[in-house]
Amino acid sequence: MPLSDEIAERLLSSIIDGQYPPGTALPAEGVLADEHAVSRLTVREAVKVLRSQNVVRIQRGRGTYVNAPDQWTALEPMIRAAAGAPAAGAVAEKLIEARQLIEVGAARLAATRRTDGDLAELAETLDEMRAAAEAGDTEQFVQADIAFHEVVMRSSGNAFVPLLFEPFGRLLVEGRRQTSAVPQIRTNAIGHHEAVLEALRSGDPERARIAMDDHMTQTADDLRTHVIDKPA
Numbered sequence: 001m002p003l004s005d006e007i008a009e010r011l012l013s014s015i016i017d018g019q020y021p022p023g024t025a026l027p028a029e030g031v032l033a034d035e036h037a038v039s040r041l042t043v044r045e046a047v048k049v050l051r052s053q054n055v056v057r058i059q060r061g062r063g064t065y066v067n068a069p070d071q072w073t074a075l076e077p078m079i080r081a082a083a084g085a086p087a088a089g090a091v092a093e094k095l096i097e098a099r100q101l102i103e104v105g106a107a108r109l110a111a112t113r114r115t116d117g118d119l120a121e122l123a124e125t126l127d128e129m130r131a132a133a134e135a136g137d138t139e140q141f142v143q144a145d146i147a148f149h150e151v152v153m154r155s156s157g158n159a160f161v162p163l164l165f166e167p168f169g170r171l172l173v174e175g176r177r178q179t180s181a182v183p184q185i186r187t188n189a190i191g192h193h194e195a196v197l198e199a200l201r202s203g204d205p206e207r208a209r210i211a212m213d214d215h216m217t218q219t220a221d222d223l224r225t226h227v228i229d230k231p232a
Contacts, residue, residue, distance in 0.1 A: 092175040103216065106152055192215035
């Protein structure tokens with residue numbers, strides 16, 4: 001990795017950690033060069049990297065200012081910022097919204113493109129979810145839940161669909177852990193996964209679309225009820 005990219009990574013980490021909150025200015029080029037024991041040219045190149053991602057902006061005659069994460073244009077920095085955000089519930093809610101946009105369509109496609117092998121794999125992961133719920137094993141439940149949805153997306157027959165969520169791996173796991181730790185949410189999830197599987201077995205695209213949409217809606221409702229709005 002070029003030294004300028006390394007410095008850009010360090011600066012990004014400092015921004016995500018809150019050392020330089022949105023709206024504040026980064027230290028002057030010379031100060032940053034001294035802090036990181038590099039040349040001013042290296043710092044300049046590092047700042048260019050962050051500017052290309054809209055993490056920072058240049059205000060002529062004033063300095064380099066940090067933008068809010070929702071203005072960033074690169075996926076990796078946004079994911080890192082979301083993973084470190086204190087409002088984890090809000091991040092999980094936004095992730096469910098993104099999942100709903102993609103997974104509902106994936107289920108619709110999968111209804112006519114899934115194979116018998118796909119259906120068998122879905123049934124197997126659903127059995128694993130039931131066993132994990134029975135044992136109170138949140139981690140195993142999360143892994144089985146994620147595996148179920150990965151099979152659905154793969155069954156869409158569109159190779160781009162599974163790749164859309166690949167960068168969100170860590171956030172997906174953390175979001176599932178938040179909700180799957182609640183027994184009632186595990187029960188709700190199993191019921192909705194059963195409905196999705198039956199809809200895919202039927203081969204009816206509209207039924208599959210509705211089943212997945214209902215599941216995503218229930219997941220969002222459960223998150224708000226049992227996690228975000230839960231009394232302290």
